[in-house]
Amino acid sequence: xVDQTPVTEYELHLYVDGExxxxxxxxxxxxxxxxxxxxxxxxxxxxxxxxxxxxxAHIAEEPVPDKLKLAAIxxxxxxxxxxAAAAAIxxxxxxxxxxxxxxxxxxAAPSETEVFTSDAMVAHRLYISEVRHPIEVKAEEDHLxxxxxxxxxxxxRAPDLSAFGLKLLGGRLxxxxxxxAALFMYEGGSGERYxxxxxxxxxxxxxxxxxxxxxxxxxxxxxxxxxxxxxxPRDRDLLKSIASAAYDQIExxxxxxxxxxxxxxxSRRGS
Amino acid sequence: xxTFHRDVEAAIPALRRYARALTRDSEVADDxxxxxxxxxxxxxxxxxxxxxxxxxxxxxxxxxxxxxRSLSRRPTLTPIEDxxxxxxxxxxxxxxxxxxxxxxxxxxxxxxxxxxxLEGLTYREVAxxxxxxxxxxxxxxxxxxxQIKSYLDGERPTLRRxx
Numbered sequence: 001x002v003d004q005t006p007v008t009e010y011e012l013h014l015y016v017d018g019e020x021x022x023x024x025x026x027x028x029x030x031x032x033x034x035x036x037x038x039x040x041x042x043x044x045x046x047x048x049x050x051x052x053x054x055x056x057a058h059i060a061e062e063p064v065p066d067k068l069k070l071a072a073i074x075x076x077x078x079x080x081x082x083x084a085a086a087a088a089i090x091x092x093x094x095x096x097x098x099x100x101x102x103x104x105x106x107x108a109a110p111s112e113t114e115v116f117t118s119d120a121m122v123a124h125r126l127y128i129s130e131v132r133h134p135i136e137v138k139a140e141e142d143h144l145x146x147x148x149x150x151x152x153x154x155x156x157r158a159p160d161l162s163a164f165g166l167k168l169l170g171g172r173l174x175x176x177x178x179x180x181a182a183l184f185m186y187e188g189g190s191g192e193r194y195x196x197x198x199x200x201x202x203x204x205x206x207x208x209x210x211x212x213x214x215x216x217x218x219x220x221x222x223x224x225x226x227x228x229x230x231x232x233p234r235d236r237d238l239l240k241s242i243a244s245a246a247y248d249q250i251e252x253x254x255x256x257x258x259x260x261x262x263x264x265x266x267s268r269r270g271s
Numbered sequence: 272x273x274t275f276h277r278d279v280e281a282a283i284p285a286l287r288r289y290a291r292a293l294t295r296d297s298e299v300a301d302d303x304x305x306x307x308x309x310x311x312x313x314x315x316x317x318x319x320x321x322x323x324x325x326x327x328x329x330x331x332x333x334x335x336x337x338x339x340r341s342l343s344r345r346p347t348l349t350p351i352e353d354x355x356x357x358x359x360x361x362x363x364x365x366x367x368x369x370x371x372x373x374x375x376x377x378x379x380x381x382x383x384x385x386x387x388x389l390e391g392l393t394y395r396e397v398a399x400x401x402x403x404x405x406x407x408x409x410x411x412x413x414x415x416x417x418q419i420k421s422y423l424d425g426e427r428p429t430l431r432r433x434x
Contacts, residue, residue, distance in 0.1 A: 010409050013416070017387055019394055044420045049388040051369040056292045056389055060284040068287070068301060070280050073308045129341035131306040131334060167317075189317040190326070191310060191333040215340045 007031040012038060016045050113203045113227065116176070117211060117220055120197035120229035123174055123183050124216060128193040135170035135185050144171055148182040153200060154226060158184045159246040165189055166242075176200065194232035196246060201227035208243055210236055219243040223251065278323035279311055285390060286327055292385050293335050295370055303338070307331040328390065329400045332382055339378055372422040380415035383408050 007028050014020040015028045032039040066072055127134055137144045139158070149156045151173050158168050166186040174181045176199030186194040206222045218231040219239045228250065230243040286307060290300035307330045311318075318326060373381055379401065386392045386400060398405045 009413060013409060013412055014394075017394070017412075041420070044423075045416050048369070048372075048416060048419050048423070052292070052373070052385070052388050055369055056288050059291045060288040062284070062287070064283050064287070065301060068283055068304055068308065070276060070308065070312075073305065073312060125340065129337040131302075131309075131337075189314060190329045191337075193337070 007035075007038070012042055013045075016042055016049070112178075112201050113206070113222065116199065116201045116203075116222075116227040117218065117229060119174070119176060119181065119199070120195075120220065120227075121211075121213070121216075121218055121231060123181070123197055124195045124218065124229075124231035127172070127183065127185060127195065128216075134187075134193070136172035138170040139168040141170070148173060151180040152176075152182045152198060153179060154198075156182055156198065159196065159249040161186055161194070161242060161245065163245065164238075164242050166194055174199075178202065192233055194230065194242065197229040197231070199227055200225060203227070208240060208247075210240065212236070221247065223247075275315055275318065275323065276312075279308065279327065282324050282327050283308070285324070286331060289328065289385060289390050290331060290335070292373070292389055293331075293381065295374065299338075303331055303334055306334055310334070322396070325392070325396050325399060328386065328392065328396075332386075332400055335382075336378060368423060369419075372419040375422060376415050376418060380411045380418070383411040384415040384419075387412060 005027065011020060011024065011028060015025070020028060032042060137147065145156055145158070148171055158171065161168070165188050167188075169185045169187050171182055171184045174183055174197075179200045181197060181199030184196040184198075186196070188194075201222055202225065203222050205224070206220075208219050208221050211218050211220070212234050215234070216231055217234040217236060217239050218229050219242075220227060220229040221243070222228070228246070230239060230246055232239055232242070283304065286304045287300060290303045290307075291297060294300045294303065307327060310330055311327055373385075376384070383397055383401065386397045387394070392400070394405050394408050397408045401408065401411075
């Protein structure tokens with residue numbers, strides 16, 4: 001006795017992809033025998049699958065190129081230092097362009113805060129897609145924080161975001177509104193990236209402001225003449241919680257979620 | 272070589288296939304695979320059991336999305352192959368058409384379809400890779416298939432006429 005419940009479109013997909021529970025298979029086959037249009041759709045989906053496999057299956061049969069063998073990849077990782085040096089030079093040029101684009105985007109006498117936000121978003125967009133040189137100086141290098149603090153003009157320490165599964169990769173120096181800006185890059189377990197951007201902004205203190213575009217979101221705030229922007233995948237609530245954890249550490253408040261180690265704490269000398 | 276490294280190594284041919292289908296450019300594809308491997312080895316300590324293969328697909332999918340984001344600001348580049356008119360009518364025509372059809376899809380739909388059809392992942396695995404509920408995977412698949420069908424049904428004659 002075949003189940004007579006009408007077959008849905010999703011069931012047809014499940015059927016084609018071999019995910020339909022065994023009990024429904026006969027029912028779908030009986031349905032297809034009586035519904036020519038659905039049968040034609042199923043046939044066309046199968047034909048698509050065949051075309052896709054015919055087009056690309058052979059690539060998995062090719063010998064793996066030397067540069068993709070694990071031995072080669074392990075070697076590449078060891079020469080990271082040399083890569084970082086090249087990145088520092090590239091960053092000088094790219095950083096200049098990022099600042100310029102940021103300004104062009106809001107040409108009609110933008111406020112400093114607008115320029116700040118735009119710069120932060122341009123920097124985020126540009127550097128999260130950098131695979132080999134996302135940062136200029138690695139988190140493990142001792143001079144990262146002293147150097148960025150000196151250039152940005154305030155004592156910086158990068159917030160510890162491990163409570164959100166984010167690991168600090170490192171940072172870089174960028175042109176900011178009126179003075180240099182610092183960008184810290186964080187990465188999660190499956191490659192999602194977040195950045196914290198900081199530069200001097202001559203504007204009044206603000207609370208958290210959320211802004212997004214089709215690709216990512218950004219939470220910014222201004223405190224003591226410094227602007228901060230946390231950017232990452234578009235998830236308003238998550239970005240706000242990360243921003244408030246970062247804010248607590250930056251402003252030296254007792255963190256609400258997790259105790260962070262003292263040397264990770266980001267503090268600022270009275271300005 | 273530990274189990275983790277062996278599993279990663281075993282997945283490389285399939286990753287190359289997936290990357291090629293996603294990017295339709297062999298150099299970009301192999302760069303993506305290389306970056307995926309670099310990142311996987313670097314984050315080995317973050318991998319707590321589970322399926323290495325799905326995890327690698329997740330990394331590659333994220334990297335490709337990042338790549339597309341940075342491209343979205345630039346003018347679109349048309350691969351040189353597209354001007355190869357003879358190929359559009361030769362024995363390879365079916366392959367070219369399906370490539371063009373894939374190219375038209377929104378990234379998330381293309382990714383879902385390729386993971387299911389080409390890489391043989393289950394809907395549940397695709398949901399994990401894309402970080403969305405299974406229902407979303409199903410609607411992406413449905414939309415992808417509808418669009419490809421109308422492209423192959425309707426556009427093919429137009430392409431043939433180019434010659």
